[in-house]
Amino acid sequence: GTSRRRGPPRTCGGTDTLGTMAPGGSQAAWPRWADGSLLQSFAGAGELEGDGAAPSPSPSPKARRAARLGTHQRRRCRMETCFDRSRCEQHGFKVFVYPREAGVPVSDAYLNILASIEESGYRTADAGAACLFVLGIDTLDRDRLSARYVPGVGEKLRASALWNGGRNHLIFTLYSGTWPDYAEELGFDSGQAMLARASARAETFRPGFDVSLPLFPAEHPRKGGEPGCLRQRALPPRKKYLLVFKGKRYLTGIGSGTRNALRRLHDGKDVVSLTSCRHGRGWQRRKDARCDRDHADYEKFDYQELLRNSTFCLIPRGRRLAPLSPPQAACVPVVLSDGWELPFSEVLDWGKAAVVASERLLLQVPRPSPPPPPQQTQLLWDAYFSSVDKIVRTTLEVSAPPPPRRPPGTARGAQRLPAQIIRDRLSPHRSRPSDRFFPYAEIRTDAVLSLDEHAGLSTSEVDFAFAAWRSFPERIVGFPARRHFWDAERQRWGCSAERSNELSIVLPAAAFYHRYYHSLFVRSVPAGPRGLLGGGACEDVLLNLLVAAATKLPPVKVARRREPEQPGDQPVGRGEGGRGAPPCRRARVPLPAAGLLQHLPGAGVLVCKGRGAGGCREPP
Incomplete structure (x- = not known):
């Protein structure tokens, strides 16, 4: 009258094997599929990537618990x-x-x-x-x-x-x-x-x-680095391909499911998706009928040429997150790798420079409208990824502990008054012109107003410039603007004070900027080259270089009620020229600083004639 349970009986005592009744009545253990002897029939000698390596000893239970x-x-x-x-x-x-x-x-x-x-x-x-x-x-x-x-x-x-x-x-x-x-x-x-x-x-x-x-190669340059590949001025630049990918097609293991489906995207016109089975040891034993044909197409295209001529670059799941080639080539990354933490995600908004989606939507990823501009990838490349030095400095700044929290109104730098005027005398060892960019502890406000002895500004003009700076706090905002040029005859950089729509720098003789650039000036320019900035307009040009290299944005020129007459381009001393318009001086920029001149915009100064960002326009 009792029912009997059919199938293999459960074992007791915490054992990890199940048993069945053999014909003779004895209990036979089920096979343990983790046994290496049972797996040998599925893989030949030398086929696995780990073949030939000495097996690591199994850790003890105590070591496993501690781990x-x-x-x-x-x-x-x-x-x-x-x-x-x-x-x-x-x-x-x-x-x-x-x-x-x-x-x-x-x-x-x-x-x-x-x-x-x-x-x-x-x-x-x-x-x-x-x-x-x-x-x-x-x-x-x-x-x-x-x-x-x-x-x-x-x-x-x-x-x-x-x-x-x-x-x-x-x-x-x-x-x-x-x-x-x-x-x-x-x-x-x-x-x-x-x-x-x-x-x-x-x-x-x-x-x-x-x-x-970011995963950077062993040959990644320590300093400098190659600039980004974006050269066209069109927004956005026209590219030959819409989407490209060239990489390994894993036959087994991590990412094999996604990468085996990439061939469905390839049409050879708008979308180029190239995969190769040739990786690891023993790949020939696992290759399928498509491997030879895929590899023939794989060899027809150069990887760097594909990146430079495509709007989007696919980054599917793999054993490592893809390297830095797409941002350098101004190719917008399409990241289909679930579970990866993107480089410097603590400080970078990748949603503005890449398309991030689930790998399960490989064939259904909608085209973003509007797509991220390729200029964003160039900004990330130039500012964070182009050299080991930039990667390390960003890592250290992210790793630095945040300042301790203070009660509201007591934090250092809190502005209780519209302005703080501190009368202080510089010590004798800080008497050079470039020492005004030293990060003095007395500077507690975010905005720094730099003036020289000939800047005749009214209170309304200072108020107007400060209002413009609050709209563009990352830029230099000031009144006197100039155009830099290279004097081949005298082998030095100079700046022209002639009236022109082609402006590139704003002189700090009467300008607002963020106090952060004082720290950047000291950290980015070695002490030796800073000592060469004792005269000329070098410190003025160098400050514009640092801000342009950090932001990739031009300075902002604020229009005055009456622009003073400006002298011609001649090496005259400070004190000559019209009211509040310091003359442009020739200067020999030290070699380490001259390398930053590639970041200085050629003719891109923003001109502000009204309050707020709406009153600013690019010069014609």
Whole structure:
């Protein structure tokens, strides 16, 4: 009268196998599909990418529990819980780089990162005064199968007196994990350290604590870098293709589902989607009937030419997040990679420079209206990605702890009055003309009004210029405007004071600008070249260079009630010329500063004759 359960009985005691009754009455165990002996029939020798590598020993249960506990604690780390702000209060944000160990190999890419830190204004040689610590051990490539993998990092860190469980440390990583799942493993316990890593996954990324890096190649230049490829003035520039992609077609593993469907987009006219099966070891055993035909099309097109001649560039799911080629080529990225944290997402609004959608909508992505302008990609490339130095400086600025919160009205820089006039005498060692751009602690307001002794401005003109600056706080807003030029005969830069619609700089003789540019002036121009700015108009031109390089925007000229007569282009002293219009002086710009002149707009000064942004116009 009782019913019997059919099928395999359940086992007790916490075992992980199920049993069936054999014909003889004995219980036979089900096969364990994780056994390597059962998987050998599915893969030949040398076919897998990991073949030939020595198998890593299985960790003990105690080690697995410790790893799980450490992972849980690391995911909960934030600035408030895993960063000691007290180290930054006395000396400010200073970075200490561990000394390199003799005999330990270091890649060129990591050497460039360390050199950029040492040349920045954040570096300190005193570990006791440091707010942030950077390892001297190369941690960029944490793929165990890579020849650049550095073993034994965890043991070296635990032996260091500065490690302190990773607190106040920043670790740079470009490649983490290994085949086949490419999990985010570093091969050592990072503790409470902040991670600056490329191809960061959103599920493990700690906002406000970690930094998402761009994946840059080993040959990426340390300084300077190639400019963006956008040369046309048309908005938007006309391109031959609408959408392009050229990359690997994974036959198995991560991203294989999305990349195998890319061939459906290819029509050879508006959309060019090229894939190749040739990657990894043993790809020939897994190739399908389309591999040979796809590879023939793959070799017909040059990747860089495709990028430069396409409006959109597809970035599908892969084992790493795509490198920086699309932004440099002024190609708007179409990111179809769920779960990736885009580079510098903490400070960059990628929605204005890229199309981000789910990879499940590969064949249904609507064309944005209007699409992001390619000029946005050029701005990101020039300001953040074109060199290792820019990547490192952005990383350090993002990693710096925010200032402590203060009650409303007591924060430094709060404006209680329309203006603050501080009468102060500069010390004798700061008597050069360029020293007026030094970030003095007495300057507490955001707006800085720069005047010389001949700037005869009325109170209404100052009020009008300040109102214009509030509409354009990132630009230089002033009255005297000039046009810079290169004097080939005298081998120096000069500026012309002749009346013309072609204006490129606004002189700080009577101008408003943000106090941030004082700090930028000191950090971006080395002390040696700054010492050469003792005379001439060099400091005026250089300030315009820095602002143009930082914003990619022209300055703003404010029209006066009556423009004074301006002298001709001749080297005269300050004090000659009309009311409030300092004459233009010739100056030899130091070589490090002259490299910034490519950012100075040729004829793009904004002219304001009425209050607010509506009263401003581009010159005809």
